[in-house]
Amino acid sequence: MKKNTVIGVSGLLISAIYGYGIASLKNPSKLFFAGTTVFPILITFGALIFSVIVILKGHYEGDNAEVLKMDPKVLKMMGVFTVIFSIYIAIFNKVGFLISTIAMLTSLLFIFNIGKSQRIINIIVGIVFPTLCYIIFAKIFSISLPRGILPF
Amino acid sequence: MNEILINLAGGFVSIMTLSNLFWITFGGFLGTVIGMLPGLGPATGVAILIPLTFGMDPTTALATMVAIYFGAMFGGSRSSILLNTPGDGGAIAATFDGYPMAKNGRAGEALAISAIASIIGGLIAVVFLALLSQPISKLAIKFGPQQYTMLMLFALIATSTISRGNMIKGLLATFIGLMVSTIGADHLTGTTRFTMGIAELYQGIDFLVLIIGFYAIGEVYINFDKLLYIGENEKTVSEIKMNKVRISKKEFKECLIPILRSTPLGFLIGVLPGAGATIATMVTYSTEKKMAKDPDSFGKGNIVGLAVPEAANNAAATGAIIPMLTLGIPGSGTTAVMIGALMMIGVKPGPLFFTTQGHIAWAVVASMFIANFILLIINLPLATQLVKVLKTPPKILLPCVITLGFIGTYSLTYSTLDFIIITAFGVIGYFVKKLDIPVATFILALILGVKLETSFRQAMVIGKGDFGIFASDPITIFFIVATLVSIFGPRLTAMLKLKKVSK
Numbered sequence: 283m284k285k286n287t288v289i290g291v292s293g294l295l296i297s298a299i300y301g302y303g304i305a306s307l308k309n310p311s312k313l314f315f316a317g318t319t320v321f322p323i324l325i326t327f328g329a330l331i332f333s334v335i336v337i338l339k340g341h342y343e344g345d346n347a348e349v350l351k352m353d354p355k356v357l358k359m360m361g362v363f364t365v366i367f368s369i370y371i372a373i374f375n376k377v378g379f380l381i382s383t384i385a386m387l388t389s390l391l392f393i394f395n396i397g398k399s400q401r402i403i404n405i406i407v408g409i410v411f412p413t414l415c416y417i418i419f420a421k422i423f424s425i426s427l428p429r430g431i432l433p434f
Numbered sequence: 435m436n437e438i439l440i441n442l443a444g445g446f447v448s449i450m451t452l453s454n455l456f457w458i459t460f461g462g463f464l465g466t467v468i469g470m471l472p473g474l475g476p477a478t479g480v481a482i483l484i485p486l487t488f489g490m491d492p493t494t495a496l497a498t499m500v501a502i503y504f505g506a507m508f509g510g511s512r513s514s515i516l517l518n519t520p521g522d523g524g525a526i527a528a529t530f531d532g533y534p535m536a537k538n539g540r541a542g543e544a545l546a547i548s549a550i551a552s553i554i555g556g557l558i559a560v561v562f563l564a565l566l567s568q569p570i571s572k573l574a575i576k577f578g579p580q581q582y583t584m585l586m587l588f589a590l591i592a593t594s595t596i597s598r599g600n601m602i603k604g605l606l607a608t609f610i611g612l613m614v615s616t617i618g619a620d621h622l623t624g625t626t627r628f629t630m631g632i633a634e635l636y637q638g639i640d641f642l643v644l645i646i647g648f649y650a651i652g653e654v655y656i657n658f659d660k661l662l663y664i665g666e667n668e669k670t671v672s673e674i675k676m677n678k679v680r681i682s683k684k685e686f687k688e689c690l691i692p693i694l695r696s697t698p699l700g701f702l703i704g705v706l707p708g709a710g711a712t713i714a715t716m717v718t719y720s721t722e723k724k725m726a727k728d729p730d731s732f733g734k735g736n737i738v739g740l741a742v743p744e745a746a747n748n749a750a751a752t753g754a755i756i757p758m759l760t761l762g763i764p765g766s767g768t769t770a771v772m773i774g775a776l777m778m779i780g781v782k783p784g785p786l787f788f789t790t791q792g793h794i795a796w797a798v799v800a801s802m803f804i805a806n807f808i809l810l811i812i813n814l815p816l817a818t819q820l821v822k823v824l825k826t827p828p829k830i831l832l833p834c835v836i837t838l839g840f841i842g843t844y845s846l847t848y849s850t851l852d853f854i855i856i857t858a859f860g861v862i863g864y865f866v867k868k869l870d871i872p873v874a875t876f877i878l879a880l881i882l883g884v885k886l887e888t889s890f891r892q893a894m895v896i897g898k899g900d901f902g903i904f905a906s907d908p909i910t911i912f913f914i915v916a917t918l919v920s921i922f923g924p925r926l927t928a929m930l931k932l933k934k935v936s937k
Contacts, residue, residue, distance in 0.1 A: 285869050286603075293606050300613050303628045315899040318625045321887040322616055329609035335602050350869060356658045360864065363655075364857060370840070371853045379844075383837060390833035403830070411834050415841055423489055425845045 284347040286340025293333030301326050362393060378430020379420070383412040442564055445796030449804065454494050458801055461486070461498040462809045465505020467823050470513050471831060475522025476506035476751070477767040478649040482838040484642065484775045485845040492781045493794045497801035499772050500755070504805050506768075507711070507751045508552055508813050509820075511744060515544045516821055524711025524747045527719045531732065531739030538735050542677035545821075547689060547737055548744045549813040550681070554690075555697045555745030556806040559752035562701050564799050567788060570760040574785035579892035580903045584913035586886045589763050592706065592920040594875045601921075604875040607866075611876040614639060615883020622891060634851050641880045642774040643843050647856035648873055649771070650839030652863020654832045679817040681737070689741035692722050700746025704753025705765065714750035715743035752802065759783045759795060763882065767874040770881050778846065 304322045314320060340347055370386040388408030395404050419425045449458075461483075468479035480502050487495035510525035515532035528548065535544040577585065594604030617628045618638030629635040681689075696718035703714040722742045723732045732739045754765040762784030764770035776783060781794065788795045813820070843852045866873055897903025904910055 289603055289606065289869055289871065293610070296610055296613065300628070307627055308625065315894040316622075316891045318620045318623055318627065320894075321890060322613070322627070325609050325612045325616075329606060329613065332602055332606040332609060336606060339602060348870075352868075353659060356655070359658055360655055360861060364861070367853065367857045371850050371857075374850050374853070383840070386840075387833055387837050390836065391830065394829040394833060395827070407830055407834070412837060415837065419485060419841055419845065423485065425485060425488060426848065427841075427844065 283350055284340045284343070285350050286336050286343065286347060288350050290333045290335075290337030290340060293329055293336065297326050297329040297333060300329070359393070363390070366390065375428050376430060378432050379427035380412060380416050380432060381430060383415070384409055387412055438564055438568065441568075441792065441796045442800060444793065445798070445800035446803075448493060448793055448797035449497060449800045454497055454801070455804070455808075457490070457494050457498040458501040458805050459808050459812075461501030462505040462508075462805055463812055465502035465507075466509035466512075466809065466812055466820060467505075468502075469506030469509025469522070469525075470820065470823050471509075471828070475510060475524075475768075476503050477522075477645075477771050478653055478835070479503070479506040480768055480771045480775070481642070481646050481649045482835060482842050484771075484778070485842050487775060487779065488845060490779070492776075492779055492791075493797045493801075495779050496776065496781060496794065496798045497805070499775060500798060500802055501805045501808070503751060503768055503772065504556065504748070504802070504809055505812075507748055508549065508809050511548045511552070511747070512545070512817075512821055513824060515548060515740070516541060516824060522711075524715055524750065526712065527715035527743035528740060528747075530719065530743075531734070531736050534733070534735035535737065535740060539677065540735065542679045542817075543681050543685065543737065544740055545817045546679045546681045546814065547685065547741050549810055549817070550686070551689065551693050551741040551744035552748045552813075553806050553810045554693050555700060556748035556752060556809075557803065558694075558697045559701045559704075559749035560799065560802040560806065562698070562749075563752055563756055563802070567756060567760050567795070567799070570756065571785050571788040574761050575789075577785065577909065579889040579896065580906065581909045581913070582889040583886060583893050584904055584910045584917075585761065586763065586882050586889065588913045588917045588920070589757070589765075590875070590879055590882060590886075591917050593878050594872070595920045595924070600870055600872055603870065604872045607871050607873075607876040608879040611879025612883045612886070614644075615641075615880050616887065621884055621888055634849060638884075639855065640847060640852065641877070642771070642778065642846055643852045643855050644859050644880065645771050645774065645877060646839045646843050647859025648863035648866070648877065649767075650835055650842070651856055651860025652867065652873075654836055655860060655864035656867050657828065657832055679814060685737055689738055692738050692742050693745040696722060696742045696746045697749045700749035701753040703746075704750030705756050711747045711750040711754075711766070714746045714753075718746035719743045748806075755802075759787055759798075760785060762787075762885070764878060767877060770874070770877050773881060 300322070304319055304326065307319050307322070366386055366389050370382055373385075374382045388404060391404040391408050416427060420427045464483060465476070465479050468483070469476060480499055483502050487498050490498065506522075507524065510520060510522050511528040511532065514520040514525040514528035515536050518529050518533040520526045520529055532544045532548065535541065590608050591605070594608050595601050615638070617635055619626050619636055626636055699718050699721070700714040703717060704711065719732075719739065719742055722738060723729050726732060726736075726738065728736075751768075754769050757763045757765040758769040758773055760783075762773070762782070764773045773783060781791065839856060840853060843856050844850070846852065863873065866876070893903050897906075905914060
């Protein structure tokens with residue numbers, strides 16, 4: 283698919299959703315031009331106009347148009363990462379920062395850094411890096427990170 | 435002049451504490467290391483290191499951020515010179531002559547001139563900054579809502595138009611950024627907008643969270659492309675023969691005048707919203723090439739060809755801080771991240787910053803001088819040690835960057851809802867980059883959105899609904915002209931050049 287078509291259509295969709303949101307807003311100011319809706323209306327028009335221009339640009343580019351090429355491997359990897367992040371988000375507060383982050387980082391490292399010889403490195407980095415971060419941020423900078431099931 | 439010197443002296447007194455010096459050194463070191471990592475620029479560096487500044491007093495926090503920023507600019511050139519892989523856009527020009535120098539067995543000289551040119555460019559630019567900041571602030575104090583509206587419109591449009599071939603995409607990204615900025619409670623009436631009933635969104639989307647999603651997670655996804663196929667052809671720093679990190683007097687003399695020539699130009703380009711270090715380095719490089727006696731040697735390892743963009747790069751980085759401190763308007767992606775972080779710690783840069791928080795402002799200017807010297811110390815004697823960072827495989831580094839992104843996000847709001855936002859915006863950021871949409875325009879619109887809307891509506895009330903208020907005085911007219919020039923100027927120049935060639 284042409285890059286400009288993807289961008290233009292996405293712009294139109296976003297503008298439509300945003301425009302639907304504007305319709306449900308009230309304009310509490312007596313002066314319309316100073317109210318809650320005037321700025322959103324103006325920027326929606328702007329987005330619509332440029333979305334259409336981008337689509338037309340893509341249309342007239344013909345065969346010279348740049349095409350969006352997606353690597354299935356990258357998409358798959360992004361999907362796997364999103365699943366790992368979702369599990370991380372779900373367990374973060376329950377099991378605490380340290381254990382959940384060690385689990386997340388180690389998983390990411392094992393996905394990327396494949397090979398028998400890399401296993402030890404992955405485990406060491408997966409444990410040491412979050413532990414160091416925990417000491418620096420929670421203990422030195424007093425940023426409150428959830429302890430979860432750990433006593434410290 | 436006397437007032438500036440007295441203020442600056444006061445700044446030096448405030449900043450010269452052991453704790454401040456430690457943080458400037460540490461920030462500079464971390465910035466250098468992050469800047470060296472291919473694909474990770476200063477914006478990502480500042481974004482993921484924001485939590486470091488929490489709990490600090492505003493002066494130390496701002497000085498640390500500046501040190502991280504400058505350090506990343508220094509570090510960005512290391513991977514350009516040794517791996518032919520720039521850390522960010524501003525370091526691209528360093529590959530032209532830096533990498534050929536390294537391949538020809540002159541890696542030490544390349545690293546040395548890069549650090550020396552950077553410090554000279556950086557220091558001169560800080561002098562310009564000290565001289566210009568107060569007059570700009572004094573002028574900006576006179577701005578009312580209509581002038582601010584036009585200034586912000588100029589900044590947004592100039593940022594969009596600067597990306598060649600992507601102007602329309604940039605403008606569309608600007609409007610979408612403005613849309614996202616309206617989510618949450620209306621700042622003038624308190625009415626909630628576009629929150630979909632989610633209580634956490636009443637305060638709006640924290641743009642720092644979004645920035646971390648875009649820059650930290652999105653950048654990692656972009657690196658997937660390379661990472662998945664790293665194999666036999668992977669370039670490593672060990673292929674480069676390292677000699678002593680120093681240059682001869684003759685080489686220094688050869689570079690000095692070009693450095694002094696390119697610094698003011700780099701600085702001026704840096705001050706312009708959106709222009710930034712990439713354009714500054716490209717413009718100064720091509721200008722110097724045209725002026726050189728042996729232009730053919732450029733691109734083949736000419737030391738001047740490396741010194742010039744390095745000086746311009748740091749001068750532009752310093753220049754970009756001026757609109758941030760004096761107008762409250764970020765001029766680049768990194769200063770956009772910095773302004774967000776500053777708001778978190780209660781510092782409000784803008785026209786009154788040098789008046790109401792002058793002690794912080796001048797201490798930060800003083801810290802820029804110190805940061806440059808500290809970075810020279812880090813980057814010259816420790817150069818050979820620092821480049822070992824480049825040997826760390828990205829397959830290990832990038833997951834660690836993700837982890838830092840999550841910690842940074844959590845420390846901003848202590849809410850895991852923001853984890854969902856960075857995960858989503860990481861994916862969006864990947865597609866945005868794949869589609870060649872300029873990210874900086876989106877981010878800038880997101881940051882300026884609330885201010886722009888507020889100024890616009892206030893101006894409309896003053897003008898009783900008449901749009902003529904936005905062209906009612908010399909300042910607003912100046913910004914209208916500047917905006918038109920930013921849109922049509924490059925096209926007119928290109929057309930004139932074509933006419934000349936055809937004649």
